[in-house]
Structures are given as structure tokens and as C-alpha cells.
Amino acid sequence: MNVETIIKELNLKVRSASDKLNNNVTGGYTGDLLSDVIANSHEGDIWITRQVHQNIVAVASLKEHAGIILTNSCEPTGETLEKANQEKIPVMISDLPAFELTGKIYNLLVK
């Protein structure tokens, strides 16, 4: 499954790197503590978080995540978007809280 499928299924808004939506999604990680995400997430994960700070792009880039989805309609900061476009990391927004968004993506991935 690629990022674009998730965007379509869950009506996400794309905020950066719209040319990278064919990134393959192989798993998911939900969390807001950057050190945890660095330690435990995997390459190809779609990362679900409510952190909007530019550091999220560095983490996603380091761990080679397929993309970042911000929950609760949180908007990324200007610096975050600038970095995300540079690093070619798709940043998307959902109006769902983390639990529900995770549940829906989990079900898409296990199908």
C-alpha cells in the first residue's frame, strides 16, 4: 500500500512533498516522544503524531518513514513544511484523534 491510498481512504490533507505519495507503507508508528520514535519505529512506517515542530522531519528522514500524519487537525509550522519539502517527506493532516486514525490505518494495512 502506498501513501496515496491512505490519503484517499482517510481523506487526509497533503501539506508537503506531494510528489512522494507513491512511497510504500509497510507499517505504522504512533507516538509523540521523538526519542521513542527514533528508537522503535521502522523504515517504511507511516508516523502518526501531534508534534508539529520541525524536528519531526529530521526524525522521519533519519528513520526513512513513508510519511507523517498529524492528528487532531494540527497544522505543521512553516519551518516544518520547508524542511519536509527539502527532505521530501510527505506531511499530511487528519481531523481524527490518534487512537481512531491509528485504528483505521491498522485495518488498511492488515487487509
Next chain:
Amino acid sequence: MKLQEVKKILNAEVIVGEEKLDMEVKTAFGADLMSDVLAFAKAGSLLLTGLTNSQVIRTAHVMDIAAIILVRGKKPPAETINMAKEFKIPVLATKYILFETAGRLYTKGIVGCLEQVEDHSAHG
């Protein structure tokens, strides 16, 4: 769903509250930021979190959270356990990451919750 079933779905270990496993839960809130729990979580929900310090218990107490699920196999420090006992809040620990924990519970019918405190600035 009873807390007993949540325990089963998550292969969880009961750290505090073995006697409260027949408690009913319907909604869940997943977060690592306690300010988010304070802003959004609904009373009576499960709180799924990767944090294990005692602020998790205080936050849960303030928000009338039904029970806490600690994810990723983290074991809470003694002060967290003692505070949970004091406030009578069940604490379960699962090996699954938050993504898997939320996914499994959602699949079995637990729903999300979002009950934002009123933003007075929004309507002038």
C-alpha cells in the same frame, strides 16, 4: 467491553487493579503528551501511553480516566504504581507499541474520543 477483554486482546499484564477487571470501557485516547490528554480526553476512557512517570496517573486522576494501558513493554517506576493504587486507577502493561495497541482495540470495537474543553476565544 470489559477491562478483562482488553487485557486479553493486548496480552497485557495487570500492574494495578486486578479487582477492577470487570469494569466496562467504550472509548480510548492515545497520547504521549499529558497536555493533550488534559485538552481532549473524555472521562471514562482508556488512556494508552508510552509514558510511565507518575504524571500519567495524576493526569488520569484529574480527567477521570477509567484505566491506563502502558505500551511497548515499559515497566512503571514504584512511585507510579503506588500513586495508581492510591487513586484506585487500574494500570495494565502490554508489549505492543501504541500503533498495534490502538489498532487491536479499534478493531475489536473500542472507539476514539474527542471532547475538547470549550475555546472561548473562538467565539469572541
Next chain:
Amino acid sequence: MVVWNKLKITVHTAETENYLYKNSFDVEGGNFNNAGAISTQVKSILKNIGLPNNVIRKAAIACYESEINIVSYARQGVINLIVTPKTVEFDIADEGPGIPDIELAMEQGYSTADRQIREMGFGAGMGLYNIKCSSDIFNLTSEVDKGTFLKIIINIP
């Protein structure tokens, strides 16, 4: 509390003369072990008075975030609580670095928190915003290198 002593004096309106409950709690800056203990106490006080759940919830959120702010940033502080038949009021003063730009500090996501605060699950730039959303009257004033004063009123419907 030398500098901000004057702020510990609550302005008594006609309403606050008829208080149901009044108390003052000291908060120690930097002591993360006890952070939140006062809010827990305040919550049970409000419960005992028999206030509606929604009011208790808002007051507990506002008090907890304020308490975390004092512990995280200030040397010491005080939380004054007055409950009247129509309101729950907090006068919260601290002695500490103060807030240079209040408008910026109010923005969601803006924070100067260090690693320790963030690892506890705070410091994501939501605290003041949460307090504001929980209160009917929110008044924040601060003086750099002196301290911060916060007045919060939650109406009882």
C-alpha cells in the same frame, strides 16, 4: 515571594466576600516528584463542595497546567483558590524568569521546555492554551526576571 507579594492579595469583589472556600497553596519550583499534588487536592476539595463535574474538570485542568508551569519554570509560587457560589477563582503568582512575549507563549506548540519537562509529557506548548480554554476569565501578566501572575475565573452555571 518578596517581589510578587502584592499580587498575593486577591481583589475582593462583592462576590468573593461570600466565599464557600478559600485556601492558599505553596508550590516549590523544580520539584517534579510532587508536581500535580495541589491540583489533586483542589479537585477533591471542589468535589466535596459538590460543584458540577464540568466545573471541576475545567478547574482541575487549569490548576494542573498552572502547577506544572510553576514547577517547570519558576523558583517558587503560590496558588490561591477561592470558591464562591458563582465562581471558582485562582490567583496564581510565581517568582521566576517571567514571560518575555506573552502573545508568543500563548501560541499552541510554542514552548521553552527542556528535556526533563518534555519527558514527563509536558512542554509541548499546550499548557497556557489549555488553561485559557478551561477558563471564563483568563488574565496573564508577567515581568521578566521577576515572575508571572495569572488570574483564572471559572463560572459555575
